[in-house]
Amino acid sequence: MEGGQSNWSNDQVASSETIVSGEQDFDEDELKMLLAWLCTAWLHRSMHMTERIRDNVLTGPQWVSELLHGHSDRVYEAFRMEGHVFLNLCGLLKSRGWLADSRYVRVDEQVAMFLLMICHKNSNRALCERFQRSGETVSKYFAAVLKAVLKLAKEIIVPPSFDVVLEEIRIDPKFNRYFKGCVGAIDGTHIHATVPEHMQPRFRGRKGTTTQNVLCKYYAVDSGYASSPGFLTPFKGERYHIPEFRRSGGPTTAKELFNHRHSSLRNIIERSFAALKNRFFVLRQMPPFKFEKQTHIVIACCAIHNYIIEQDRMDKCLSIYGDPDYVCEPTEHGTDDVVTTEEGTEMNIIRKRIANKMARDNHMPEIP
Known part of the structure; x- marks a missing residue:
């Protein structure tokens, strides 16, 4: 056949003619079976031609x-x-x-x-x-x-230094009087994953947490985290997200004012996650790799994202989500604001102290 290697040699054809001519002693049924086998073999060979499949001229x-x-x-x-x-x-x-x-x-x-x-x-x-x-x-x-x-x-991928005041806090008067002990913001984001059925319960509605005992240093976290050492949460039961204030007016109480500033401070981490997931589609729809490989891909995406930030401050993706006025829609899942330790109680005292300082500076009633 054209383009293939399926044509038989003259010797093969001759041998088959010899068989059909009767020089071999076959009865009629055996001859029919042999001819059927020869036809099947010829058809199989003609359907399996050697041909390159990757033939694009642009390698x-x-x-x-x-x-x-x-x-x-x-x-x-x-x-x-x-x-x-x-x-x-x-x-x-x-x-x-x-x-x-x-x-x-x-x-x-x-x-x-x-x-x-x-x-x-x-x-x-x-x-x-x-x-x-x-x-x-x-x-x-x-x-x-x-x-x-x-x-x-x-x-x-390294944690921030506890001895350095973040630039966003240092240069912004809305933050520098109140959040000098903040070393960063923590948030949770949902990454699509293909998880074996026996492992699924441990991932439903959960956020990762870190246990650190950091005296007078803390992370700004949302209400998805319980009040615990090193984690400064907002006031529960009060308006918190920026879109809420934009729709219904600015803060009117010390707790709402604290929540508004706290949310504005944390907006950077929410925008960071938005930029990360916009850059890497795999974080929105993970292929069905083994679970360990899926977790490695998430880490790899974060590493490459950080590398791009170091190499290109004008990166287009960062420019979109780098605007402080860009507000991401809330995705958190609330938890009960339960205090179970003395250190957790101390964080609530710090939160109240900051809120009352804001209230005094803005001529609002303080929290009793």
């Missing part, structure tokens, strides 16, 4: 090169980062020895495969077509880049 390396030398918007749409950030990331992973060019696949193509998966949730099959590689090759290098980025995460 993976050529596509990456064209992208990097083309319009900058194309690079950002594909990798969710500018071209120079992409090249710097590839260079860093390579210089540290975490990734290396293989015989057929360079580091930039390996990282490109990984980014297309987590930024756009491209399937393995779609990546095979885009890079003209086999499914095994795509999976191999996705795992390699994930492992490399997890090593980067250990260096780039």
Whole structure:
């Protein structure tokens, strides 16, 4: 047949003619069975021609090169980062020895495969077509880049220094008189995950918490967290979210004023999560990997996000969500504001003290 290797040799044809001619001693039923087998074998062979499936003229390396030398918007749409950030990331992973060019696949193509998966949730099959590689090759290098980025995460995901007053607090008069002990904000966000049935109950309606005993230093957290050491929560049962105040007027009591300032301070972490999930589609719809791999992908997304922040302060995604007036809709799940320890009681005393200071500065009645 044309384009294949299914034509039989002259010797094969001759041997079959010899059988049919009667030189071999077969009865009629045996001859029919033999002819049926020959027809089946010929049909099977004709249907399995050797033919390349990855025949796109634009190979993976050529596509990456064209992208990097083309319009900058194309690079950002594909990798969710500018071209120079992409090249710097590839260079860093390579210089540290975490990734290396293989015989057929360079580091930039390996990282490109990984980014297309987590930024756009491209399937393995779609990546095979885009890079003209086999499914095994795509999976191999996705795992390699994930492992490399997890090593980067250990260096780039670090807690804030307890000795430094945050710039957002230091330069803003709404905050610097009241929240000098705040070392950061903590929030929870829901990441879609495919969890085995026996593990699902532990994840329903829960937020991660950290147990730290930090004297006079604290994180600003929402009402999804219980009042406990190192966690400054808002007043329960009072207006809290910025959209509520925009719809029905400004704060009228000391508790509402505290909640309004507390919510404004925490708005940065909510905007950070919004930027993170906007950059990486995989955080909105996780593929059905093993659960451990899913958690590693979340960490890798955070690491790359932090790297982009370091490399490009003018990043487009950060520009959208970096505006302090941009307010994200609340997604938290409230819990009872239960105080179970002396330290938790101390945090409530600190909260009341801050609220009353705000009240005095704004000529409002103090909390008794």
